[in-house]
Amino acid sequence: MKLYFLGTGTSSGVPQMGCHCSVCRSADPHDERTRTSALIETDDHQLILIDCGPDFRQQMLRFLEAHPYAPDTTLPYHYQNVAEMTDEQAKAAGLHEAPRYDYALPAIDAVLMTHEHFDHVGGLDDLRPFSIFQPIEICAEARVAAPILRNMFYCFREKRYPGSPHLVMREISPDTPFSIGTTQIVPIRVMHGKLPIVGYRIGDLAYLTDMSTLPDTERHKLAGVRTMVVNALRHEAHPTHQNLQEAIAFARSVGAAHTYFVHMSHGAGTQAEADRTLPHGMTYAYDGLEIDL
Numbered sequence: 001m002k003l004y005f006l007g008t009g010t011s012s013g014v015p016q017m018g019c020h021c022s023v024c025r026s027a028d029p030h031d032e033r034t035r036t037s038a039l040i041e042t043d044d045h046q047l048i049l050i051d052c053g054p055d056f057r058q059q060m061l062r063f064l065e066a067h068p069y070a071p072d073t074t075l076p077y078h079y080q081n082v083a084e085m086t087d088e089q090a091k092a093a094g095l096h097e098a099p100r101y102d103y104a105l106p107a108i109d110a111v112l113m114t115h116e117h118f119d120h121v122g123g124l125d126d127l128r129p130f131s132i133f134q135p136i137e138i139c140a141e142a143r144v145a146a147p148i149l150r151n152m153f154y155c156f157r158e159k160r161y162p163g164s165p166h167l168v169m170r171e172i173s174p175d176t177p178f179s180i181g182t183t184q185i186v187p188i189r190v191m192h193g194k195l196p197i198v199g200y201r202i203g204d205l206a207y208l209t210d211m212s213t214l215p216d217t218e219r220h221k222l223a224g225v226r227t228m229v230v231n232a233l234r235h236e237a238h239p240t241h242q243n244l245q246e247a248i249a250f251a252r253s254v255g256a257a258h259t260y261f262v263h264m265s266h267g268a269g270t271q272a273e274a275d276r277t278l279p280h281g282m283t284y285a286y287d288g289l290e291i292d293l
Contacts, residue, residue, distance in 0.1 A: 001203060001293040002041040003229075005285045006059040009033025010233060010241075010265040011119035013055070023266040030271035030286040034059055035119045036209055036263045038229070039106075040202060042183040045076045049111040050200065050207055056123025060106075062288065069104035076107040078133035105130050110170075110180045113140035114209055115197035116147050124152060124165070131166040137180070139170045141187075141198060174198050188221045190214050193240030201225065205293050206256070209263050212240050214250070227293055228256040229285065234267025244268060251282055260285040 014033040015024035023031055035053035042048065069077050083098040090098040108130045114120055121144075127136055140148065148169070149156060155167040172178055174189040174196075186201040190211040199208035204226040208214075211231055214222075222228070232247035241263065242250060251259040259282045261274075268274070274284040 001043050001205070003205065003227075003291050003293055004039040004041070004063065005260070005262070005287060005289040006037040006039055006063065007034035007053065007055055008262045008264060008285045008287055008289075009035055010263050011035065011117070012265065014264065014266050016266050019266060021266055023268075023270055026270055028271060030284075032287065033264060034287055035122075036231075037120075037123075038207065038262075039063070039108075040205075041075065042181065042202075044182045045074070046109045046181045046183065047076055047106055048180055048183070048185075048202075049108055051114055051120040051209070052111050052123040052127065053119045054122035057126040059287070060126075063106070066288065067106075069102060077104045078107045078130075079104045105133075107133065108136055109134075110137040110139055112185065112198075112200055113138060113144050113148075114199065115192060115195065116140075116144045117210070120210075121148060124148065124155070124167070127167065128163065128165040135166040135168045137168050137170045139172050139178070139180075139185075141174055142171055144198075145169050145171055172198075186221055188214075189218050195240070203293065205229070206254075210240070211242060212238075222254050222256075225254060225256045226258065227291070228254055228259045229262055230259065231263035232261035232268060232284075233263060234265045235269065236267060248279060248282065252279075257281060258291075259283075260289075260291075 034055035037053050038050045040048045067075055080103045081100050082103050083100050085098045155165040174187040177184055177186045188199040190199050190208055191213045192210045193212050201221055206222055206225045207229045209231045231242055232244045233241035235244050237243050247261055262285050271284050
């Protein structure tokens, strides 16, 4: 299994617009953070997206640049070789045959939604080119599914407008594991301030974002986790997100071999500073980071 960090920033991203602090002025590309999202390639070569924020298009353009299609790629791709014009148009243009080009996109099977805030759902419409080849499942609990179905009704209709995303809603329960292909997904209820949201465990990976607290009744779902992704907003306290010290304490209590912090604001400092000061086994993830699980 492989995890691709598409974005690692908070709702305002980093740099924060209009800010001239040292983090926002940093020349280190690791300090440029788009909204938090991740892509998982499972052992049976399915692609599962976790959240789909307003930077999704930019993130996937960057991903495609790093992982261009090749016939021998192991990354699951949908591929077509497309003619630029008809044979008649080619003949009229004095061409022996119509020029052709490759059209290839990663084969995203499903999106796991953590909650309904815009920085986590605002890119769903940009799934449209990925759903040309097959419909994409959107996995969300009922409260989260409702505004998506209401606001993006045109994506879920049986008869959709040509070119619209082809999405299928799959309602999940935070209490019930489910599968995508042969991969089992275990939802984990976490609290985002007073808002109940969902994290996910997939094998030895736990992915928790926007968390302020974990209910005691959910703690057992993290037993034996080897890799954990969890939010660490900034150094100062915040009412609905863990700050860095809280995230470090939480990581120690879970005891995963590797913990990657995400959903950072400019208040979390620079990547270089974190690399120098974080405890062993803990690190800031950054946009474009890839890890084998």
